Amino acid sequence: MAEDNEIDQLLEKTNLEYMLEFETQIFLDVIHKDGLVICAKGLNLDLVILNVLKVYCDPGNLVIVMNANENEEKYFVEKLNNENVYVTTYDSHTTEREDNYLSGGVHFVTTRILVLDMLKKRIPIEKVTGIIVLRAHKLLESCQEAFVLRLYRQNNKTGFIKAFSNSAQSFTVGFGHVERIMRTVFVKELYIWPRFHSLVIESLKKHQPKVSEFHIPITDKMRKIQTFLLELMNLTVKELKKNNKSVELQEISVENCLTKKFHKIFQLQMDAVWHQLSSKSQQLIADLKTLRHLMITLFYADSVSFYSLLSGYRTMEYAKTSTWVWLEPAEMLFSFVNSLLFCGDKEFNAEICPKWKCLLDLVKTEIPNDIKKSKSKEHKILILCSDSRTCHQLKEILVNGPHKYLFRRALIKKVNFKSVNKKYESYDMPRIEEEPSTSKKAKLDETTDKKEDEEDDLQNSYLLTMTQTFVESNDESLNDSEVQFEPFSQMENMNLTQICESVAQTQPTILIQTFKGGDNYISLQKTLQDLKPNFVIMYNTNITAVRELEMYEAHRQQDIPLQVFFLLHNETVEEQSYLTSLRREKEAFEHLIETKSVIFYLKLSKNLPTSFLENGPFPRIKMANRDICELLQRELKSPTKNTRQGGQESAPKKQIVIVDMREFRSELPALIHKRGIDIEPLTITVGDYIITSEICVERKSLSDLIQSLNSGRLYQQCVQMFRYYTKPMLLIEFDHNKPFSWQNHYMLSADSIGNFQIQQKLILLTMHFPKLKIIWSPSPYASAQLFEELKQGREEPDIPYASSIGGEADMETIETKYNSGIYDFVQKMPGVTSKNIDILLRKVKSMEELITKTQEELKEILGNDVDAKSLYSILHEEHAPKEEIDTKKLKGKGRPKFQKFGKKPSK
DSSP states (O other): OHHHHHHHHHHHHSOOOOOOHHHHHHHHHHHHSOEEEEEOTTOOOHHHHHHHHHHHOSTTOEEEEESOOHHHHHHHHHHHOOTTEEEEOTTSOHHHHHHHHHTOEEEEEOHHHHHHHHHTTOSOGGGOOEEEESOGGGOOTTSHHHHHHHHHHHHOSSSEEEEEESOSGGGGSSTTHHHHHHHHHTOOOEEEEOTTOHHHHHHHHSSOOEEEEEEEEOOHHHHHHHHHHHHHHHHHHHHHHHHOTTSOOTTOOHHHHTSTTHHHHHHHHHGGGGGGSOHHHHHHHHHHHHHHHHHHHHHHSOHHHHHHHHHTTOSHHHHHHOSGGGSHHHHHHHHHTHHHHEETTTEEOOOOOHHHHHHHHIIIIIHHHHHHHOOOSOOEEEEEESSHHHHHHHHHHHHHOHHHHHHHHHHHTTOOOSEEOGGGTTSOOOOSSSOOOHHHHHHHHHHHHHHHHHHHSOOSEEEEEEOSOOOOOSSSSOOGGGOOEEEOGGGGGSOHHHHHHHHTTTSOEEEEEEOOOGGGHHHHHHHHHHHOOSEEEESSOOHHHHHHHHHHHHHHOOSSOOEEEEEEEETSHHHHHHHHHHHHHHHHHHHHHHHHHHHHHHHHOTTSOHHHHHHSSSTTTTSOHHHHHHHHHHHHSOSOOOOOSTTOOOOOOOOEEEEEGGGGGSSHHHHHHHTTOEEEEEOOSSOSEEOSSSEEEEEEEHHHHHHHHHHTHHHHHHHHHHHHOSEEEEEEEOOTTSOSOOOSHHHHOSSSOOHHHHHHHHHHHHHHOTTOEEEEESSHHHHHHHHHHHHTTSOOOOHHHHHHTTSHHHHHHHHHHSOHHHHHHHHTSTTOOTTTHHHHHHHOOSHHHHHHOOHHHHHHHHSOHHHHHHHHHHHHSOOOOOOOOOTTTOOGGGSOOOOOTTOOOOO
16 A cells, blocks of 8 residues: 555656546556556557656656567657656666666666676666556567566566566567566566557547548459469479478468568478478478469569569579469469560550559549548648558659659669560660660660669668649549659658648648558658648558557547548558457457466465466466565575485575677576576686586587687687687587577578588587587577586686686787697697696796606696506506407407397306
């Protein structure tokens, strides 16, 4: 109750932003009780998070915001407009960061900096008021964010944690994903807000945009091509499943192949079993990607681009590896695609996309008519599309017209045709049917290359102006010649607000922009707030953008509604993909609601046995923060302890692993800490991990290993490790999401180096360094477990020693005091270690003197009887390899007889 009263007092003092009814409810829920908030895409929680930050934006509080991208940081800093808001980057010095932490307020910190500052005690963890986690669906137990939260909760048991996510589908991947995330963020409440929530429906119903849907039928040619492609995809999926009955391929379907999440679904399904697939199956998967790309090009690009792309696959070289080109639908597709571009005897007459006609009709007829009837002085049109390529395409169509655009595309793609249709004769273009002279050909190539360069330099937004003022006319429609569009050349030097103030009052303005959905939802919101459009044209479908328009209109609360036009190809894969996305999101929320009911049931089940609640599917969700931390600390203790000391358990010895600063980009440091081992981050030049006083480990991922072997860097790193440590190790670590194998070029690298070359170089490395131990680890989890086992019963690493060796000054000392060749030679001798080599080289001037030393004298120099005995033995005793018997030369009785396993030899 005391905490609630304090929060109520804070709310009274805070000047909060206006929120809708459902946003207010989310805000109150999360303010009074920590939890994980999952909302539908487009129902962005930026205002909720902004008001939460306003409540705690005070020098008396220290609040950390994790996982915010650059756009969100700018948005929140601008909206908060408070001196107590800090953005911490790699440019800020450590002392500056410490001062900022002590000053309190709200801090936007990258995860890697936060981990290092917590481990180095630069941030007073026990004084932190709380942590706000964005994109909670990306949290995993091994990632840096989970590491930060674990460090925070171990040292601070009273601060809050509030997590937010707008990706419900991400929580349905894998088993118990929601529960794992809730354990990771140490919360016990789950707040679910789908679009079909009654409060959301009621909030958005009050002010809705005026929506006009245009279900545009595609041409007969496009429909036939779509049918051929769907048949090919269906046959490919069937063949793939037929050849891999033992592999789980439920998610690989034609419907899923058409969704935007196809690549993520595919990667999740196939990465772990890729090495088990035959070459034919791998080619079928590549064919699926190719067919999907063709389908997307058909609807999102233009007829020339589709024709050019498809023609590239009709070659003998491609047909040798791919199977779909030999199928009957493919043959029909190849023969039919010519009708998209040509009529008669190779006469160029490219088919125009039906959406273009509808778009031009809207911006040249429908919207201008509405503008004439409108009393508003400013007229702004926003066109939203899927990507920068479509954005550039629409700009060119509005400025130059569809025919000129298609003809230019034909020149760029070098499409061969004998003549052109009358529609294209008016354009001033070189005639292709005549063989151009050398100079003309060079000029044409130069023009084509220039166009390609311009196309590569695509933007995410373009601003156009209507150059002609609308005049009253009896004619209800306007001709093409009456409305023209020109690019706004000064856009780079002005922001959107300045452009609107200077241009929109005199001329209608059109802004073409990408959705920038998902992680960059702030961008579209800012565009809507700055531009304040009267008309919005949704050229492509996008769930997030549609709901953002609903949210914008609900917050705007104007009498004149925003007019929104939806352009959608009817009965096509585009429509099906949109409906599939809606269905998958709905199913994801239904799964979350069911999961929440189970969690709620377990929390209220007082009659259940305590053992079930402690060891059941949700053991930690029902516990308070303090109980969670105690359980976590108990788990981190080593289970194997000798307690036979008069009935008393000895205090656990503190274990330390020194980790190089650069290694915090990987998962391994977090997993080592999770096993109860303290991490000491240092900038070290020898090795990546110092496990004990003798063991130094250089970690390499598969790609790093290949690169280091090619450059020779790994050899130099091994030289350094052997100079300073007795037991250097090379850790070759694989990705836990991929197979523990490199028998396939897919798993190796894009480089041309093969398996045999890598094996050769590794053999050479071990020949140069016979004492080098190579560890093959299937995952970071296995590496962390191995490190813990290697530390058992061994001396802890020396922090001052690890930080002082290997630097330029240290190398200069070796080079000036000793011959580096002699230094490396002596270091390889038995009994000589990194700790006694300096004493040995100082007291013994030459090899002749070393040979004359007795074992007792060597013991005095090396300080160890075992090392002295090993060195004396190698110098004075005969060491020859055992003579091997050539069994081929022995005959009859002289040939050795081998006994069977388990059989006693006869006497």
